[in-house]
Amino acid sequence: MNGLSCNELCCLFCCPPFPSRIAAKLAFLPPEATYSFVSDETGNKYTLHLTEKAEWQYSQRELDCIEVFMTRTSRGNRIPCAMVRCCPNAKYTLLFSHGNAVDLGQMTSFYIGLGSRINCNIFSYDYSGYGRASGKPSEKNMYADVEAAWQALRARYGISPENIILYGQSIGTVPTVDLASRYEVGAVILHSALTSGMRVAFPQTKRTWFFDAFPSIDKVSKITSPVLVIHGTDDEVIDFSHGLAIYERCPRAVEPLWVEGAGHNDVELFGQYLERLKQFITMELVN
Template sequence: MNGLSFKELCCLFCCPPCPSSIASKLAFLPPEPTYSLTPLADDSLKYTLNLTERSEWQHTSRELEYIEVFVCTTSTSRNNKIACMYVKTSPSDKFTILFSHGNAVDLGQMSSFFVGLSTRINCNILGYDYSGYGASKGRPSEKNMYADIDAAYQVLLSRYQLSPNHIILYGQSIGTVPTIDLASRREVGAVILHSPLMSGIRLAFPQTKRTCCLDVFTSIDKVPQIKSPVLVIHGTDDEVIDFSHGLAIFEKCPRTVAPLWVEGAGHNDVELYSQYLERLKRLIKTEMVAS
């Protein structure tokens, strides 16, 4: 999420053309693409991943073998083709994470993190780029985000033949918005909400207590419909999405596991704390089995 000045917020909410315009101005900052996909000549369904210097790749070329990239063979419900990245570091992985990344990054920048995370927690990962990000077509919007994650979810069901209870939804920052929306409509193995926000207006105006017709990303109203176990992760010193958002989301979820409140962590460094990986491993190894 990006910060706006008081003047910009006044212009945005006092004279808004529509809620979707608010969402676009408030949330979406697609970066200059850090990768490209080249279709193989002998197979139109397979692609080669080409990373630029901006992707910040931190692993060896051998580890690229863990990554499969492709474009959804069917468009989303809003007629956009989205790019996907499937990371498989172990053939025995039981669960797969459907990862909705944060703002201002794309799959190229997330690739290194995906490989490292998959290796450390022994779990496959399917990442995707929102419409207008990376190699995905279309433009960023709230409605497109919901269509994008639906398409990625269908990839796991059809292409990889996964059952819903073997899918873990993971949303980070703005990525918690489509994650919560999907989880409120589908049963999955578990849901991880990393630095979630209650809603757009509540983020801009912290004193807001109720949802109004101009609000966007109204996750706080959807979490009560989530039937799967939910792990909420938030840094107590988050300077972008205040810690109070994580607390409120946690309190609204009807079926939660013990949250991870990372003392002293901000918005972009929770993963650097040792308890982060430990908590994810516990969810996958014990709490997923128990659920």
């Protein structure tokens, strides 16, 4: 999500400002797919195969803990899903909506490391048009994608809502907030969240226009679950003010994590990131 050029600004306001058009201009950067799903003889079971585009190749032990499958959204797209079993006795499963310009092939190594450190399993999916998902990226598709992932997680694994933590990072906070505003869950984690598309492109925006994309700021007040907000104070993509605004609007927000000196893509490298997650999941949610 970068600032807009003069030419893009003209297009934005001279053309009909439909939310899907704003979303496409501001947000979606699907990378070249870094993985494929290889089916067995029956065609019903898949295994994850990483291409040479992936930055990290897994050991067989790591591959054995990743179960992958496809599911269909209400808008007709087929999206890949992955269950990363990090801990055999995990109480919580994170439904993780990842950030921009990455896909499941790039993220699963992070999921293995994160889940094993915070004692959670992680379930994730690719947005329409990302990785091996069909369709094109759009705001409406993104909401249908997270709903399909939620339904697949519930139906396939029988996990109760109170044992699910919704985790959204960057653009992934958009579907996370939408889902969390409609279902009560164990908890919600919003990492580098944006308030709305227009507010990212035009920081002086004070209200939500009818054509705005990703209006998360208007949905967070409907979240009834505990919410942990995480944001870097030096975020160069989604300004720190977005995290503050989201935090102030959440009815059940817990103590946030403001990572001093962190940007948009390096929050996880700071020690307090894991410390805060562990405290939230193992102590605050239990109590």
